[in-house]
Amino acid sequence: MDDPVSPDNSVINVKNLTVRFVEREVISDFSFSVNKGQTVLLKGPSGCGKSTMLQVLLGFVPAASGTVNVLSHDFANSAELWQARKKMAYVPQEPDLGEGTAEEWLRQAFEYAANRHLSYNKTAVDSLLARLALSPERLASRTVNLSGGEKQRIALIGALLLERPLILLDEPTSALDAESRKLVYQILIELHGKTIVAVSHDDDATEFLPARIVDLTRHVPAGAAR
């Protein structure tokens, strides 16, 4: 699905982005925009900078050159970057949920000042657990005892509870079986009004998730991708 991008309605606006790690160029002269409500799948070979792109959008990896604007916040200004971060939710590929229980981790976010206007919604959690085929008892499990797939699903629940307009997903189904992957895609499809940027290697994602594909392959400096 290749939706047109309107500059007035854009949630993400990246122009001529180049990212370097020490001497190595990871992304070269890359531009892309995402409109409000769009779902975008970042594709490309391993090492082409898909996960790095999400880190740039979160503000953790700086641009060596080019501009990054997310939700009308210009990342050239670090204060703006912190403001933008409060409007994003992120699910990493291998979520590190600390050492407590899954429920403690979910509740932790509501203790942060930025989320004080929200409250932990147990009904929403129970509903998401059921939809993601997770037993409610898993909430009481220590996160170190959860499998990779369970951690991914708990991290997704954590991201959805924050009701942020922009959701960034880094291989959110990499540790899930085909059935569980479909459950995740179904939830993402039903998120009306949210903007989603996902990195995925699964062919399932392209098949089941209606999304605009953004290919980073052309913007990989020679020798960077594996």
Place this chain on the structure above:
Amino acid sequence: MNTGLIWVYLLLLLPIAAVLWLKIPLTQKIIVSTARMSVQLLLVGFYLQYVFAWNNPLINLAWLLVMAGVANVSILHACRLCLRCFWKELGLSLLVGTAIPLVVFILSLQQDGALLDARSLIPVGGMILGNCMRANIIGIKSFYHGLRTDQKRFTLELSRGASLWEACRLYLRSSCENALSPTLATMATLGLVSLPGMMTGVLLGGADPLTAIGYQIAIMLSIFSGTTLTVILAILLTIRSSFTPAGTLRADLFRG
């Protein structure tokens, strides 16, 4: 100096024989460490004779500052952290964390209450500072190396809306626990397992056990207050300059 010390040095033959027999590669370390300790203490004893004889408040304070400076460098060296990035903040926390309990200890327990007297300022200050150093090595190392290892968790919390302080607080809690647990464990078993250093010193000096216990309680509380203050202050003061404006840990903080 007491010639009986020779017999105490001969005691070393026992551990050396044991490590040689068990082929534990520690013989050289034992000899080097013993030699270093002996030379360092001899030199300090030699200097202290003069410092105590002069008993000049400025010299006494300067001695304490030198001890704090050495502790500062030793902590950062042991934590494998950049000296240039942290020395000011750590130095300030060591001075504040040592000065407050030291002043309270001297003014409340020393009968003449002479704050800058060499015989109280230097040994009591040294005891507090030495313990602060040990606690800071554990606390600061656990905080910064924990953050470095847990970058993924840390950035995930920032992406969930945590401010830099809120995300750091998760690590501050465990670092303080790690740093203060040894002192708390020592306090909890004091007198049951061993008679501690200051109490032993006061008893050997001829005082009665109750006076010795009073001194020991005072020094333990001073040490605990000092270590708590310095560890918390050191972490709080260094956080400000340890992160990029975007909230990621600066890579140049670490040596090696």
